[in-house]
Structure formats: C-alpha cells, structure tokens
Amino acid sequence: MELTLTRTTKRKGCTLGVLVVDGKEMCDTMEPTWRDLKKERKVKGCTAIPEGRYPVVITLSPKFGKWLPLLLNVPFFEGIRIHAGNLPADTEGCILVGEYNEETRQLECSTLYVRLLKQLIVEAKERGEGVWITVK
Structure with missing residues (x-):
C-alpha cells in the first residue's frame, strides 16, 4: 500500500x-512548521519531518x-x-489527519480518519503488502 502526503x-x-x-x-494533514533541515536546525517539537519515503507499521504508542x-x-x-489532533499544538512532529x-x-x-487509515493498513498487512508513505 502506498500513502502519499503532499504538502500544500x-x-x-x-x-x-x-x-x-x-x-x-x-x-x-497537519504537521508542525516545515524547515529545510539541510539549511536550518531542527526545532524540537516544532519541526515537520523531512521529505522522503518511509515504511509504516502499526505499534502500540506508549504516549497515547x-x-x-x-x-x-x-x-x-x-x-x-x-x-488524531486538531491544532498544530497537538503535534510535536507527527502527522495529524482529518478534514x-x-x-x-x-x-x-480526526479520530475517524485515524481509524479508517489504521483499518486500511491492517488490511494491507493481512494481504502481505508492505506499507509505505512518501512525504513531499
């Protein structure tokens, strides 16, 4: 399964x-402030992740x-x-989903979209598919 997050x-x-x-x-989606990490320093808790392609798994979050x-x-x-989250203050680098x-x-x-996305990921994993996200 391929996820693509296009920053608009x-x-x-x-x-x-x-x-x-x-x-x-x-x-x-909503994330913290985007910074070019090749030119700027990461601000802990206030920086969006770098563009790239990353594997996605579902695990138990100790925080949540x-x-x-x-x-x-x-x-x-x-x-x-x-x-899930509604405002930039609800993320320290993570990706929030919703309308x-x-x-x-x-x-x-937001909670609805997290639930839907988790269901799609679980179904893909059950079919033996890898799950990837491309952030651009």
Missing part, C-alpha cells in the same frame, strides 16, 4: 497537506496508549506517528 501550504506555525492512499485522496501508525527510519526524528476547516484553522473528524 507551509505556514509559520504549521504545514498543511493532503494524504492519498493508493492513488485516492483520503484526507487533509493506543495502536497507531508509526513511520520508521525518519532522519533526525524518533516516534513519528500518524494520530481541514479554513475558517477555524483546525482539523475536524
């Missing part, structure tokens, strides 16, 4: 994007106490998850 808006304070699953648009998608081998980062509301500047229906 890089604002001071947050980065917005669109998540596509196997060629079909699924939802919007839930089974959540985890991105592996992310340079300069550890514990990058895809999880972005421009008026309120927050994600809505």
